[in-house]
Amino acid sequence: MKVLAVYNIKGGVGKTSTAVNLAWYASSQGQRVLLWDLDPQGASTYCLQVKPGKRPDRLLRGKVDAENIVKPTLYDNLDLLPSDFSMRHADLLLHGMKKSQQQLQKILSPLSRDYDLVIMDCPPGFTLLSEAIFHAADMLIVPTLPSVLSLRMLKQVIDFKKEHSIGKLRIRAFLNMVDRRKKLHLHILGQRHRIGKQMMQACIPYASAVEQMAELRQPLPEFNRLAPAAMAYGVLWAEIWDAIPGGLKLPCTPE
Numbered sequence: 001m002k003v004l005a006v007y008n009i010k011g012g013v014g015k016t017s018t019a020v021n022l023a024w025y026a027s028s029q030g031q032r033v034l035l036w037d038l039d040p041q042g043a044s045t046y047c048l049q050v051k052p053g054k055r056p057d058r059l060l061r062g063k064v065d066a067e068n069i070v071k072p073t074l075y076d077n078l079d080l081l082p083s084d085f086s087m088r089h090a091d092l093l094l095h096g097m098k099k100s101q102q103q104l105q106k107i108l109s110p111l112s113r114d115y116d117l118v119i120m121d122c123p124p125g126f127t128l129l130s131e132a133i134f135h136a137a138d139m140l141i142v143p144t145l146p147s148v149l150s151l152r153m154l155k156q157v158i159d160f161k162k163e164h165s166i167g168k169l170r171i172r173a174f175l176n177m178v179d180r181r182k183k184l185h186l187h188i189l190g191q192r193h194r195i196g197k198q199m200m201q202a203c204i205p206y207a208s209a210v211e212q213m214a215e216l217r218q219p220l221p222e223f224n225r226l227a228p229a230a231m232a233y234g235v236l237w238a239e240i241w242d243a244i245p246g247g248l249k250l251p252c253t254p255e
């Protein structure tokens with residue numbers, strides 16, 4: 001089982017949209033996917049039309065096992081660990097725990113037979129919960145806006161990883177909300193290779209189709225598979241697939 005965390009210090013950069021769309025692509029290819037909504041805003045829970053049930057924070061408190069909280073979604077091979085406002089104290093909870101950095105790994109380990117892939121939809125911030133996420137994840141996927149400050153933040157995350165030698169964690173970023181009519185966006189697009197292997201080739205255009213996801217409460221490719229942004233998420237998924245440390249097993253092909 002591989003663990004991807006869609007993470008950024010900032011809110012509103014496309015973490016939830018990305019987590020939901022990647023989960024859709026992976027599950028539609030036959031991977032058994034668990035999307036873990038860790039944000040108290042519960043946006044991916046909402047987007048997938050799942051009712052969170054009673055106090056999802058009990059999972060983080062260690063009061064119940066993940067199998068008691070997990071919910072099916074409307075899509076084959078895609079389950080959800082939901083979130084709601086009760087998760088707003090996640091950081092406080094971790095502060096009170098011994099070995100808090102390992103808490104997420106501990107919660108996930110009994111699920112390793114049931115799922116091929118876990119995708120975490122992370123809350124914004126750089127907190128104790130973020131550090132626990134870094135320890136549980138094989139790969140951080142960082143949606144990054146084409147702006148100077150966003151690129152600076154990405155560098156901070158890359159440096160943090162180096163300084164704290166979080167061994168297995170791989171970082172991969174991509175540009176989101178790219179508007180090719182803007183000079184600065186075009187400039188950053190052209191120069192993005194200078195960031196290094198952490199910056200992927202795939203990028204997602206600014207598109208109102210992405211905004212419609214919350215309105216229709218569906219992953220984008222579910223209601224508009226041929227939209228340029230939907231196809232861009234498909235390309236992004238292919239690039240991530242190639243970069244997953246140790247790789248993912250190939251999905252079963254139907255007879």
Ligand SMILES: Nc1ncnc2c1ncn2[C@@H]1O[C@H](COP(=O)(O)OP(=O)(O)O)[C@@H](O)[C@H]1O
Nearest residue numbers: 011012013014015016017177205206207210211
């Ligand atoms: N590529 C995009 N084009 C246009 N709007 C986008 C794009 N990606 C995200 N959005 C919109 O930006 C807002 C924040 O996105 P969201 O995925 O919720 O970000 P986060 O989880 O980082 O807060 C939402 O209204 C979403 O529809």
Ligand SMILES: [Mg+2]
Nearest residue numbers: 015016039043
């Ligand atoms: Mg979000």
